[in-house]
Amino acid sequence: MKATKNKSFVSTRNACKQCSPLGACMVFRGIEGGLPLLHGSQGCATYVRRYIISHFREPMDVASSNFSESTAVFGGKDNLTTALDNVIKQYHPKFIGVATTCLSETIGENVPHLLRDYLRERTGRPMPALVHASTPSYAGSHMEGFHAAVKATVDTLADGGDKIRRVNLFPGFLSPADLRHLKEILEDFNLPFTLFPDYSETLDAPTWDRYRLLPDGGTTMEDLKGMGANFASIEFGRTLKGRPTGAESLRTRFGVTRTTLGTPIGVDETDLFFQLLEVLSGRPVPEKYVQERGRLIDSFFDAHKYVFEKRAIVYGEEDLVVGLASFLASVGIVPVLCASGGESGRLEECIREVCPQMASKITVKEGVDFADIEQEAVSASPDLFIGNSKGYPISRKLNVPFVRVGFPLHDSLGGQRVLHIGYQGAQGLFDSIVNAVLRHKQDVSTAGYAYM
Ligand code: SF4
Structure with a gap:
């Protein structure tokens, strides 16, 4: 095997990745009543929206705190406050995920502090859950943004409790069809689960009679809070081994076992996933999947x-x-x-x-x-x-x-x-x-x- 990296870097030409906040927006869109908000320039939100809408062919709102030149110099507290006030008034979200762009990261904006202040100043009023994910695009791709948003949400919202027979499933960046299929598989194993994120409906919805600001679907707040009481976590992504993730956070804080598998693409990786489900559920692989596997192998011949x-x-x-x-x-x-x-x-x-x-x-x-x-x-x-x-x-x-x-x-x-x-x-x-x-x-x- 030959592994190479660029020796003389000039500039990125047609990037084979997307920007970090895009991954965070995907995660926040996979939460019920959730709305992503980018703390930074409006163009960043436009870029993310254009990429997601063109792929999923669904409406996708991404709020922005709309940095200007003066915000970049004096800080974005006022902009973030106005943005939060506006989206709470217009969307009535249950959850707002704030992802930081390159600009707000570069000026060192202390977003956790700003969010704490924001909530303190509104004590006694019903507020959505607020989560901040640090997603400077110069420090990683959309996948770093995706995993950072998953971890930030788990860190902020998950509680512990007596262990119950239920698993957390962190699928990574898959298609809505993949997410629906995962839910079908776990239901067939009769294994209760929390899938996070779950944008299988929010980014692939049936046609509506009237426009909805926030689509149905997504991981519920209740399920997110209960993640620390589930007995096991499964996360897909071999490159995640040894890295701090949402599943790792649940393991260290609440003793939830963490198993990292490859994304189940192809027979070998899918076999490993089904073997784990057999162990966790205490049930054999349902016959319909045995048949599917058999037909697949036959087609290989x-x-x-x-x-x-x-x-x-x-x-x-x-x-x-x-x-x-x-x-x-x-x-x-x-x-x-x-x-x-x-x-x-x-x-x-x-x-x-x-x-x-x-x-x-x-x-x-x-x-x-x-x-x-x-x-x-x-x-x-x-x-x-x-x-x-x-x-x-x-x-x-x-x-x-x-x-x-x-x-x-x-x-x-x-x-x-x-x-x-x-x-x-x-x-x-x-x-x-x-x-x-x-x-x-x-x-x-x-x-x-x-x-x-
Ligand atoms: S400035 Fe950074 S966060 Fe904004 S679109 Fe470009 S890469 Fe993404």
Whole structure:
């Protein structure tokens, strides 16, 4: 395995990551009655809204404290106070998540102190829960923002108590379809759970008769408060091992056991998840999943001749890349380039864990942009590109079939309905990959094959 980093950094060109507050906004949107508020410039909120709306095709309000030049010099207390007053009056939220942008972080704004003052000055009045997540974008990607918001919410809201038969599930940044499937799986195991965040309805809602300022759905305040009394936590993301997370906070404060698994993409990672659910629930894997797994394995035999030893380039969030690499290796596709704009420092190690038999054939690049990926892609001679829509121009230039997964998908419909996880998700991904290879073979052939 070859791991490389940029030696002579000039500037980021077409980033393979999003800004840190975007991840925090996703988490805050996954809380019932929750509203994200960015403490900083209005443009940051606009950027986040545009990215999320274009992918999910749902309305997404992100409030802003609207920094100006004078705010940047004298501090944003007045702006934050006005912003909180306004959104409480207009939205009546149960929860406001305040994420700090690059500017408010750079001037050293003490947001926890400002929020304490704000609440103290309104003692006796009904107030929403206020949580602050520190999310300077120059210190991490949208995934650092996502995990920081999860941890800040748990730190602020979770209480302890006598342990009950219920688990916390921290899924990471998945699609609404993934979140719905996770809920289905845990219900089938008859295992009570708190899923956090849960934007499966708030970012993929049915049509409404009248516009709602805050959509239905999301993790309830009651469930968030009860997290410390649950007996176990499951968190997805191999790169999270050893890092301070919401699950780690619950472990140290309330003795809730923490198990970190890979995002359950593909057979191997999904098997580990189901094995854990068997232990935690005390029940065997329900028959419907045994059947799903069996059909999936059968399809691997059917399509082996089409995909064996194909070369794939995979990019996106680090834990998505790890899951996809594990899946591809298990079906005989070599993930020749695994790339991410994230910089956990753990990507190479995690890829090695899930693809031990292919390690010598894989290049891992973390902290890269799409200019770096394009440079590497030319010599990688790929047969497939797998990732979000930002990589499409490279696949087009190289005339390589492209399979869309993850976030953002700005050039197609249904990003919120892409199922990545579980045996069902693996089946859908596998069919998409095989068919992309077959379509490409048809398209470049002059013969016009109708039988492949
Ligand atoms: S200034 Fe920072 S927080 Fe704002 S959009 Fe840019 S990267 Fe994101």
